[in-house]
Amino acid sequence: xxxxxxxxxxxxxYYPIASTMATHAVSALGAPxxxxxxxxxxxxxxxxxxxxxxxxxRLELSTKKLFDFLMLLLTRxxxxxxxxxxxxxxxxxxxxxxxxxxxDTRQMRNKCFNKLAEDLDKLRNVYLREDDSAxxxxxxxxxxxxxxxxxxxKKDIVADNAWFEVVFHPGFMDxxxxxxxxxxxxxxxxxxxxxxxxxxxxxxxxxxxxxxSNKRNTRNRQRLKVKTLLECCPNATSQRAGGVRQSFEKAMxxxxxxxxxxxxxxxxxxxxxxxxxxxxxxxxxxxPQKAWLNLVVEFCPLDLFSKMSYSRxxxxxxxxxxxxxxxxxxxx
Numbered sequence: 001x002x003x004x005x006x007x008x009x010x011x012x013x014y015y016p017i018a019s020t021m022a023t024h025a026v027s028a029l030g031a032p033x034x035x036x037x038x039x040x041x042x043x044x045x046x047x048x049x050x051x052x053x054x055x056x057x058r059l060e061l062s063t064k065k066l067f068d069f070l071m072l073l074l075t076r077x078x079x080x081x082x083x084x085x086x087x088x089x090x091x092x093x094x095x096x097x098x099x100x101x102x103x104d105t106r107q108m109r110n111k112c113f114n115k116l117a118e119d120l121d122k123l124r125n126v127y128l129r130e131d132d133s134a135x136x137x138x139x140x141x142x143x144x145x146x147x148x149x150x151x152x153x154k155k156d157i158v159a160d161n162a163w164f165e166v167v168f169h170p171g172f173m174d175x176x177x178x179x180x181x182x183x184x185x186x187x188x189x190x191x192x193x194x195x196x197x198x199x200x201x202x203x204x205x206x207x208x209x210x211x212x213s214n215k216r217n218t219r220n221r222q223r224l225k226v227k228t229l230l231e232c233c234p235n236a237t238s239q240r241a242g243g244v245r246q247s248f249e250k251a252m253x254x255x256x257x258x259x260x261x262x263x264x265x266x267x268x269x270x271x272x273x274x275x276x277x278x279x280x281x282x283x284x285x286x287x288p289q290k291a292w293l294n295l296v297v298e299f300c301p302l303d304l305f306s307k308m309s310y311s312r313x314x315x316x317x318x319x320x321x322x323x324x325x326x327x328x329x330x331x332x
Contacts, residue, residue: 014184015316017068018075018176021045022130024208026067026138027201030234031058033126042231046131053125061197063119065190067138069099070123070166072185072316077324084177088167093157095317096164101191109158120166130179136171147322163319184211187316192258192265198251201232203265206299222300223271227293245292249279252297264302271296 025040025047033056037048073089097104097112123139144152144162156162186207193200210221226248233248256264269276272285276298315321
């Protein structure tokens with residue numbers, strides 16, 4: 001396995017993101033979602049999720065990415081507000097498309113706008129609570145505005161003559177003020193993980209563990225039990241035993257050898273009796289499912305998250321300079 005000390009690593013960017021176990025659990029949401037609460041265990045917390053709409057039965061990967069994008073903006077907009085009084089974020093369509101790695105064409109702009117509106121409507125209808133606290137929504141409302149705060153239309157958004165304004169739910173803002181911690185977010189995840197929401201959630205979980213582990217000088221920051229990683233895998237518990245392992249290993253392998261030919265993010269192995277074993281070697285051992293759940297996974301960060309640093313990150317969106325006059329960011 002390669003290790004973080006390897007030379008010739010690519011320069012990558014981490015952005016600070018305000019997090020709670022409830023916000024991290026959004027990436028772990030599987031189907032079906034309904035008005036009856038879905039209970040998740042994430043990072044030692046019990047997180048319950050429900051919808052207030054009969055038509056929303058799941059959150060797609062695009063919805064989860066949008067939520068993380070909005071949380072990155074919210075964290076940046078509140079950089080100089082210790083009381084986290086700013087509950088709205090602003091961005092233009094082309095800014096979102098650039099961060100996500102979409103081609104900027106007229107057709108793609110229309111498609112992206114429609115998907116954004118659909119995903120925002122889903123986020124408006126999702127409610128969470130953590131450890132039996134009060135329920136709170138995520139997004140309260142959104143609209144399209146210009147610099148004079150006048151409402152505009154889809155046509156203006158697609159032409160880059162207007163901004164998305166997204167307002168977060170008051171209960172969610174109270175939750176953040178009370179329970180948030182600042183974690184690193186690997187911006188490359190938006191473009192590196194295109195389809196597999198298990199891989200997206202697993203990568204976020206490993207980055208979180210690697211960054212906040214209180215054992216920074218040991219290998220423990222690179223080790224997590226299988227059952228801990230499964231907490232963040234959408235639909236993992238709804239599959240048959242063999243299917244869970246197959247789905248998990250497929251997601252981990254996609255982070256090691258992406259199907260589109262990009263560089264991998266991690267190298268990983270199982271630890272069996274203190275020795276590294278590949279998934280193929282583990283399969284040959286024919287251990288029972290319970291033994292697999294208690295195995296430790298050792299993941300070795302490659303180029304993409306071997307250095308935890310926020311230094312010299314470029315502005316995520318140029319709209320910061322327009323809607324945050326107290327910021328010192330320069331418009332690119």
